[in-house]
Amino acid sequence: MSSALSRSLEGESRPAFDWKQFLLKYNIVVVLLLICVALSVYTDRFLNQENIINITRQVSINGILAIGMTMVVLTAGIDLSVGSLVAFSGVVTAVLLRDHHWPILMVVPMSLAAGMLLGSVNGYFVAYWRAAPFVVTLAMMTAARGMTFVYSKGRPISPLPAEFLFLGKGSLGPVPIPVIIFLLTFLAGYVILRHFRIGRYIYAVGGNETAAVVSGINIKLVKVFVYSFSGLLCGLAAVILTARVSAGLPQAGQSYELDAIAATVIGGTSLSGGRGRLWGTLIGALLLGVVNNGLDLMEISSFYQQIVKGVIILGAVLIDSKRHGS
Amino acid sequence: MSAPVQTSQTGQTGQTVQAGRAGGPDPAPVRPFLEMKGISKRFPGVTALDNVDFRLVPGRVHALMGENGAGKSTLMRILAGLDCPDEGEIFLDGQKMQRLESPRQAIELGIAMIHQELNPVLEMTVAENLFLGREFVRRRLFVDSRAMRREAVKLLDDLGVNLDPDRRMAELTVGQMQMVEIAKAVSYRANIIIMDEPTSAVTSKEVDRLFEIVGRLKGEGKCVIYITHKMDEVFAISDEITVFRDGRYIGTYDTGSINEMELIRLMVARDLNEMFPEKTHQLGDVRLKVDRLTRRGAFADVSFEVRAGEILGLAGLVGAGRTEVVEAIFGVTPPDSGQVLVDGVKLPCRSPRSAIASRLGLVTEDRKLSGLVLTMDVHDNIALPSLPKLSTPLGLLKLKQAAKETARFIEALRIKTFSPKELVRNLSGGNQQKVILAKWLATKPSVMIFDEPTRGIDVGAKSEIYKLVVDMAAEGVAVVLISSEMKEILGMCDRIVVMRQGAGVAVVERGQASQELLLLHATGLGGREDGPPDGRQGEERHELRP
Ligand SMILES: Nc1ncnc2c1ncn2[C@@H]1O[C@H](COP(=O)(O)OP(=O)(O)OP(=O)(O)O)[C@@H](O)[C@H]1O
Numbered sequence A: 001m002s003s004a005l006s007r008s009l010e011g012e013s014r015p016a017f018d019w020k021q022f023l024l025k026y027n028i029v030v031v032l033l034l035i036c037v038a039l040s041v042y043t044d045r046f047l048n049q050e051n052i053i054n055i056t057r058q059v060s061i062n063g064i065l066a067i068g069m070t071m072v073v074l075t076a077g078i079d080l081s082v083g084s085l086v087a088f089s090g091v092v093t094a095v096l097l098r099d100h101h102w103p104i105l106m107v108v109p110m111s112l113a114a115g116m117l118l119g120s121v122n123g124y125f126v127a128y129w130r131a132a133p134f135v136v137t138l139a140m141m142t143a144a145r146g147m148t149f150v151y152s153k154g155r156p157i158s159p160l161p162a163e164f165l166f167l168g169k170g171s172l173g174p175v176p177i178p179v180i181i182f183l184l185t186f187l188a189g190y191v192i193l194r195h196f197r198i199g200r201y202i203y204a205v206g207g208n209e210t211a212a213v214v215s216g217i218n219i220k221l222v223k224v225f226v227y228s229f230s231g232l233l234c235g236l237a238a239v240i241l242t243a244r245v246s247a248g249l250p251q252a253g254q255s256y257e258l259d260a261i262a263a264t265v266i267g268g269t270s271l272s273g274g275r276g277r278l279w280g281t282l283i284g285a286l287l288l289g290v291v292n293n294g295l296d297l298m299e300i301s302s303f304y305q306q307i308v309k310g311v312i313i314l315g316a317v318l319i320d321s322k323r324h325g326s
Numbered sequence B: 001m002s003a004p005v006q007t008s009q010t011g012q013t014g015q016t017v018q019a020g021r022a023g024g025p026d027p028a029p030v031r032p033f034l035e036m037k038g039i040s041k042r043f044p045g046v047t048a049l050d051n052v053d054f055r056l057v058p059g060r061v062h063a064l065m066g067e068n069g070a071g072k073s074t075l076m077r078i079l080a081g082l083d084c085p086d087e088g089e090i091f092l093d094g095q096k097m098q099r100l101e102s103p104r105q106a107i108e109l110g111i112a113m114i115h116q117e118l119n120p121v122l123e124m125t126v127a128e129n130l131f132l133g134r135e136f137v138r139r140r141l142f143v144d145s146r147a148m149r150r151e152a153v154k155l156l157d158d159l160g161v162n163l164d165p166d167r168r169m170a171e172l173t174v175g176q177m178q179m180v181e182i183a184k185a186v187s188y189r190a191n192i193i194i195m196d197e198p199t200s201a202v203t204s205k206e207v208d209r210l211f212e213i214v215g216r217l218k219g220e221g222k223c224v225i226y227i228t229h230k231m232d233e234v235f236a237i238s239d240e241i242t243v244f245r246d247g248r249y250i251g252t253y254d255t256g257s258i259n260e261m262e263l264i265r266l267m268v269a270r271d272l273n274e275m276f277p278e279k280t281h282q283l284g285d286v287r288l289k290v291d292r293l294t295r296r297g298a299f300a301d302v303s304f305e306v307r308a309g310e311i312l313g314l315a316g317l318v319g320a321g322r323t324e325v326v327e328a329i330f331g332v333t334p335p336d337s338g339q340v341l342v343d344g345v346k347l348p349c350r351s352p353r354s355a356i357a358s359r360l361g362l363v364t365e366d367r368k369l370s371g372l373v374l375t376m377d378v379h380d381n382i383a384l385p386s387l388p389k390l391s392t393p394l395g396l397l398k399l400k401q402a403a404k405e406t407a408r409f410i411e412a413l414r415i416k417t418f419s420p421k422e423l424v425r426n427l428s429g430g431n432q433q434k435v436i437l438a439k440w441l442a443t444k445p446s447v448m449i450f451d452e453p454t455r456g457i458d459v460g461a462k463s464e465i466y467k468l469v470v471d472m473a474a475e476g477v478a479v480v481l482i483s484s485e486m487k488e489i490l491g492m493c494d495r496i497v498v499m500r501q502g503a504g505v506a507v508v509e510r511g512q513a514s515q516e517l518l519l520l521h522a523t524g525l526g527g528r529e530d531g532p533p534d535g536r537q538g539e540e541r542h543e544l545r546p
């Protein structure tokens, strides 16, 4: 091909390794590692098997939600209803278990279906009514919370069968079940985005909707898909949460959407759509988890933790805008 | 970098400059107003500029020429303070500086740029766009929109542009937007005005007006840098020409001392034979039949047929409704009545999806708005409309096959990119255009519609694209070609439908077609200066929203 190209490939003008480029590209990984190193130097309670497993367990619910959130954000949308959908699906799960004595193998799909149903309602309004995602999901956030309280009469739903609780508290060997579910979900999300047609369509819709339409993409379907998928993951997270706290709590999941958005944004996904990677979200969720854990270990009050979290989010966005600057 | 070669080259080109200047008509302004020396700029994987020189003399129009990706826009971005060079120095009016810090500084130093890719604020009015970033302010706080309006009217009138300053930018055609950008650049009263492909989307009438403006700026002793791929414009307007190739400085020449063939050879470093390829193949049956297609407010009762292997031209002034017709055929904006048949089967015209399923392809005229997903890489952009074919029924992508497909088209169209994984936004304008072509060719259409396919494409690539189109036709594809370049229409098409104000007014066969005849039909009157009587030819709405 062009000589300029081959020249720059062989040319000594280009350093063998571009540190700046590397740091900009993998900034959050570097930050995560730095924090881990700092914490293990500061306290020996950080770097041990028990604590690490503890962190991953804590991260898994937010991680699962953030995967759905990433897909939504990639289409230039946002899903604020995540926390409410978790509560809704959780209460549905608990009622089916306690009052109707459904077997676990049927309850779990029902929880997923409940989340997906409400998610698809989000998707329907965003796609077919061209309503702003912020507003649609804000309405859903409020409405689903209300439905949850009505359905549960505002009371926690317990006790739940012990076999079910295993899904939140149990482990396979050393690895907690929630972590396994999280990793499988991540894998599924990754495969969808990388190896399935719909994955490319998600990026295309977020990057340039008009060009996507002209290229023959059914953008409505894509939008319904991402909101439904996000809802489905809410149902999944609800199963874990309900099992972990041994009850269906109508007030559960408050501000989960914000954590999911935070992980997504820290992971480098652009809120204007079309740009982002799922592994970034994974690191983003881990980063949040490690920071929370570290501040816990340092016995810093949760009020300060929120400030730190805010700073991290802002920092991540600033680095990102620097990377894509001008 | 091999230093000795570099120096000898610079020495050589230095002589060229001397020679050029000695032959110039006016030896007085020897001292250049701007000099850029040894400028280099590297992007990851690409050397966009490799030790290039450039200089400007006041009162002369300087054309900057080179193939797509030669580095023209990059140098201009450096001059306008949008990029910083890795090496080199800039002398402005004798003053040395390493680089320009920001677009703001460039404007303060009297450098204004009309960008290749327009970026107006679509929701704002013409007046607001003209004075964006330097709004008139009353009592230090309130935007004085009345004064802005007044100034805008004055400015536009002065340039002879007939535009209401209160219209939203979104309502304008690309050509009109470009006129607004030109007005904006002029209004900075800059000493250096950079025009990066200002005529890639305007009507001949607007080109005439632009040339007048350039002439006036030149008379005022300003420097105008003019980038274009249109050879006739270069020779019509420039005083001197600088040629880049592959990011290297080739030389600066007096326009009078060089002819078109020589210039092309300098740009592409090879001989180009015939621009338009010979067509020898037979035409087949009717492939595309458009019957009394109508969309209220845009076009009415448009009918034509295209046979397999035929290239049908749609000629007309910008705003004649050509783009609307093909967008209706493709289902982007469905028609109100009439029908479209492909191989005898009725096309629903409801969405691009069904059009693609019936093996239609459409290269749209606006690459940023509807052509490309700038946040995706070259590979993904090319593969986008073909993904149903490149995946299993369940939607699992055949990645290897997709990569092979796109690599084939990158090579066939000679798309200059570091890798298929490069973001399309990092490609030069012409190479972005090639990506759009590739993406549609990859769908293997049986009817292919091109709306200004060679906009912003260099001469070499143009002839390659023409060959590609003819090859497609030879394989039995029915081709519809919209172009504002008469030469292109005349050189390529078997038959030409001329449109005027939303109606097909004439069909001209290849043998009889001539520039004059087409213009006669297109304007409904005669020569090119007339236009439709109410001056509405620029009224085409530029909307492409589903
Ligand atoms: N931000 C960027 N990142 C990476 N590569 C870039 C970037 N900007 C430009 N390039 C590369 O630099 C080279 C020169 O690009 P440039 O836009 O200057 O070309 P050009 O001469 O203006 O071409 P055209 O006639 O197509 O507009 C191209 O190979 C392009 O891909």
Ligand SMILES: [Mg+2]
Binding pocket: B072, B073, B074, B116, B196, B428, B429, B430
């Ligand atoms: Mg350019």
